[in-house]
Each structure stands twice: as C-alpha cells, then as structure tokens.
Amino acid sequence: MRRVDTIKERIPLIELRGITKSFPGVVANDDIHLTLYEGEIHALVGENGAGKTTLMKILYGEYRADKGEILVRGKPVRITNPSVAVALGIGMVHQHFMLVPGLTVLENIILGSEPVKNVVLDLSLARRKIEDIMNANAMPVDLDAYVEDLPVGLQQRVEILKLLYRGAETLVLDEPTAVLTPQETSELFKTLKALKAQGRGIIFISHKLNEVLEIADRITVIRRGRVVGEMPLEEASKEKIAEMMVGKPVVLEVENPRVEVGEECLVLKDVVYEEYGVKKLDGISFSVHAGEIYGVAGVEGNGQEELLKIISGEIYPSAGEIHITNEVVNRIPPLGRRKLGVGHIPADRQAQGLFIDMPLYINAIVGWHWRQEFQKRGILDYKAMRSTASTIIKNFDVRTPSVEVPASALSGGNQQKFVVGREISFDPTLLLAAYPTRGVDVGATEFIYKQLIDEKIRGKAVLLISADLEEILALSDRIGVLYRGKIIKEFSREEATPEIIGLYMLGVKEE
C-alpha cells in the first residue's frame, strides 16, 4: 500500500549526502545524493560501471567513501565495516552471493549472530525464530538442506532470510533478478511487497526496466558516477529511463533479418548423458545451421547446464553422437573443439569465463591462447595480447581504466561484455552463448543482440541458451524447448509465442 501523505516531510530511513569515491583511474561515485523512506522500494538504475554496486558497498561498510555523509533515521553515522551496518539495521544481498556452500541453510542464516545457550549453539531457538520469519513472509526453505544443493532462487531466499534474521530495516538487493527464472522473480517480488508492507525500505538494483517499473515506487538513475535523475513511478517510462541512463535515445527493438542458412555446424544425435544413474540428457537431437540462431528455451534445471558442457567438451556423452563442422567430437576435449572454431560464452562468467585475479590482457586470450598471432618464438607475445585486449575493450565499450587491471576491478556487466567480446572477436564458426546478457545494461544488451545477429548474418551458427524468454524470442530463428533432458518441440520464429512455448516448457504439452 502506498501512503498518500507527502513523503518529503518524513524522516528518511537512509540518506546519502554527497558520496564520492574514486578508484585508481575512475571516479566511481561523484557527489551522489539518495534517500530511502520506510515502506518504499527505491530502484537504482544505470549503465554497467555507473557506480551502483560501489555506492551500495559504501552504505554497507565494505568500502569507505572519500567524501560525503550517511544518515540513518536522520542521525549521521560512520559505517566502518559490515557489522556496523548490520547493527544499524542495514543488510545487503550481493550481486555475487555470499553463502557458505558446505553449511546448512540454518547455519548460514545464523552465522555471525548465533544464539548460544551454555556455550552450545541454541539451534532450536534459531529454528523457531527463522520459521516465524519464513511464515510471515511466505518464503519457505528447508533449513537442514546444504546451501550448495539449492537452486539459485532458494539461495537468494537464504540471503534475504539472513538479513531479516538480523532485523534489517533497510534491504539492499544488488541485481537480485539477474540469475532468477521468471517464476523465481515473481516469487521474489511477492516477498518484497510483503516486506515493504511491514515498513521496511528496499533499494533494488536491476537492468531489467520492466521489473523496475513493476516493483519500484521511486527510481534514481545514475550515469558515470553521478545522479542524472530521480522520479516517482508515475513519471517513469522505459524509454525515459533508458535515455537518461545512456544519455541518448535507445532503440529497444532490434532488427533481426532471416538469412539463407548453410550447412549444419552442430548436430546432436540421440545424445544421452547419465550421471549417477540419472539421465540428465535423455536422447537429445537437434542441429544448428550456419546462418541461424537456435534458441533453447526451458525452465532452469532441465538439462541446460549439461547440454552446454557436452557441446563445449567438459563432459562426454554416455551415448549418441555430437558433430561439429562435420567431425564427430564425442571424445574431443574443450581445447580441441575450440580449435574447430567453437566460441563459448559460459553461464557463469566468474567461475568459467575469467581468471578473476588476472589482468585483462591475459583474460583477453584465454581459450584462444594457442592461436598463431600470440606466439613469438615459442613464447606468448604480450604485445599482441595487449592489443587484442584493447580492441575488445574498444569494440565492446568495456569500461575500464586500462588492460592492466584484474578482471575483478570491472563492474559485473563490464566483465560480461568483456567475455562476450572475446568470444566474438575470434570469429568462431559455432558460438555457444549462455545467458549472454546476464547483468548487462539496456544499451549493452542491445549491442550484444546486434553482435549475435551480425554473427549469424556473416554465416556463423549460434546456439543461444537463456532463461529470458523475451531474449530467446527476439534473437532466435528456431526455438527448441528443453524439457527433462529432451528437446520436446521445435518452433520456427513465426510460430512461436510466449504462451505456447510456456506450455511446453512446463511439460503441459508434449509431442
């Protein structure tokens, strides 16, 4: 419920005044003002590298601002580390989760604020307390499950429970929906609405403008570290936000012409993959031609991960055949497949796409390091590597001070753009694109779409896997629905509608 009284007169829960923060070579936050009231969801939007995460880390005490003031309920505070933030009722769910995989859900939630009775952990008290919170907000999780066994949606729920358990009044959610399926997102939104109704304040960061318009009460746009606008929901529109973010009008539609298809670049014939007696892939067959984008739609966990791995060569099929450019590649490892011209944008950029602590000029060639242009008398040619890195940065508009910084110094979306840029730059014959725009801003999403379409027009084959049905519909020439390890139905772009695909994704309809 929205209150009608003018919010201006109330004392804000959080007020940031003139926050400024520089990193070597960049001003990440430049004199930022932001307020958050009780019972409000305040969306923070901006391009990749605009400084959203940095600002939130300052509020949460992970970074120290160079200048500026933070007020909590009107009182100036100094937040020197996360414990101080927690004590002030501020909690944050990070863009990259902060969970301990080998501990149970219960242990993860209480870690750092454990109730103790005679030196022993009082697990039953903790359990009661958490169950109350779960019931009040309709967010059930099995408390005895190990976190590593949970799907991302539930892991995120655990993160939110952690904050509520500590009595957080202000919740900061940094791109919470980037890794969620549409169903998980709508459940998250239900929870957020419940929390808002209890009078908590929520700062919500997202690149998906539809979501922002659905959930936010107020929207602040930042660009290159500065606030460029603040508006209530009533005054906001997708076009307006996008334009403020980028600084010029953004075309939200991409043109996707059909082209003449060539021969089959990727063929799967009855591929089975069995793990511990479970058929993760159960006789999957399809092919991708040169000159087309083949989209795989499906609810997460129906074999997407295994499908990618089996094509990239990380796992080998138990039965069936995989052909890449007319060669049987069943037992060829990833490097061998790359040498056949397979590019791979992996699902998790931090785990697979990048060496997070290594400089960009090394990250620029990983997977392609064997190519002739990087060899100089048997050793790597650093000059060529640096120039390749610079080219990627320039062509894909990656925001970074130089090619010497480690990948970890880039904002999440810029890491993603760098990986996409690298894989496309080497001109693969077959491009595996898994969630290519995860965490990427509207402008860059449009750009990546154009690049993928260009690849196709240049006669390459693209396999697209995404949880975002809109993305699949916008890009694909053909769409296969993956359900329980099988492609149960194929559509051409013209036949596909979100409704009919949705039915197949849920297995309501089967061939």
Place this chain on the structure above:
Amino acid sequence: MFDFWYFLLRGLQLSAPMAYGALGAVYSETGGVVNIAVEGMMLTGTFFFVWGATLFKSWIAGLLFAIAGAVLISLIHGLATITFKVDHVVSGTALNILASGLTRFLSMQIFGMETQSTVNPYTPPTFLRINVIAYFFIPLAIFTVWLLNRTRFGLRLRSCGQNPWAADSLGVNVYAYKYIGVILSGVFAGLAAATLYPHQWIDAMTAGRGFLALAAMIFGNYNPLYAVLAAMLFGYAETLTYFQNQIPLLSGISPILIKAFPYVVALVVLAGFIGRTKAPKADGVIFEKGEG
C-alpha cells in the same frame, strides 16, 4: 606367544602421534589453512620435550615445552600464510626444512651433539605399560566433533575454511579464527611429540609421521573421528611389524616388507580415496579482506 592385550595397547601408543597430528591438522584445515608443516611441528616438539624435561627435571615441563615449540612453528606458519599471504604449501615445506635444521642446531648448542640428545629420564608416567598421554586422543576427537559442530567457535571456524568472504561480510573475524585453527594444530603437534619417544631426541625421528597424520586426515575426510580412526589404521599396521615374530603367519616375510607396510597402506588408501574426499571449499585459498 602373541600377547593380544599388549598388541592392542602398543597399537594405541604407536597411533597416538599420528592421531594427534591428524586432529591438529583438522583444526587448521577446517579454518582453511593447509598445514603440511605438521611434520616439522612434531619434530620441533620432540626436541623441545627432551630439552624442557631435562632442564626442569619434569615431564610436565617437557610437555609444555613440546607444545610451546610446536606452537612457535605454527605461529610462523600462520604469520606467513594468513598475514603475509604466502602460499600454504610453500610455507609448510620451508618450515619442515627449518625444523630439521633448527633441532640439529639447538641440539649442538644444548647437548653438544648434532644428531641426538642425551637420554631423558623424565618421561610421562605409564598406565598399563604405555604413555598416559596416548589415552586421550579418542576423547579429544569426540570433543573436537562436538566443538566443531555444536559451538559458535566451530561454526565460525568452518565458515572461514569454506567461504571466508561470506564469513567476513557477517562480521566474523576471519584472520583471528584462522590463527586459532593453526595454533591449535601446533598444540596437538606438541601432544603428538610427547607420545612419540620422550626418552631421547634423535635427528629426523618423526620419520614422516606428520605426513601420515595428514594422510589420515584426508582419508578421514576431514572429520576428526574418522581421521583418528585412519591414524589408528596406520598405527596398528606399524605395530604389526613389532609383533612379527609372535605371529606365525607373518614370520616368513622379510622385515623390510613389513616395515614398509604402513606406508603402503597409506599410499593405497590415499590413491583409492583422495578423489572422493571433500576438503573445505576454501582450503589453502589466500584470504584478503576487501578495502574498508
């Protein structure tokens, strides 16, 4: 005549150094610090035991010295890996070499001999013919299981070995917990030293038992109780070599083969099991706090 009771007790005593070493390693690795310096800590402990006991004419002083000596090495390991972020294996290896040099150097200074000390008459009392300290590793293993799983300390230590960044973000003092884990491994290495051979220090007398302790820890899947049971497997394998002549079945076999038996057991066990065990997720990972 094969004296079964004595075989059982001797086995307990011979298992003790490896069991204590393994327990210590469990603390260190649960907190995320790989500790191959157990061997060096044990060796230092054995020397310090003899030194302390002869100096103060008391086995208790010897025990305290042994613990102090081993803790000293563990502190260096902590300083190197936690504070100065040196690779854990490199630091451990260096400390093992240091310990062997240090003990010889001190022996030369104190006993006037480089490769052995004088005989020490102040040894721990025996109960049923074996060193009393050897009786405590099973209760201590059970205590460790309780400590790691039921207390705040244990939960926090485990979180540091699994995802120190997450622990840090919740206000857990990661550096402090890691230090405590490493120091506890020193304390246990001191106990290991006191059960090995308190009568005399001899150069390189640990003879790889610190490494067998690590093998036991891995074989025991980083679980204190299983680690101790694995250590007993190695300990009893060694005991067999002493009872060879009493067991008709074994008397025909070359003593060299019998002596190699515990090591072969370790090798086979590790080769078969190492892929299936599960180290703490961030074991051996250098943790650096973000700025702020």
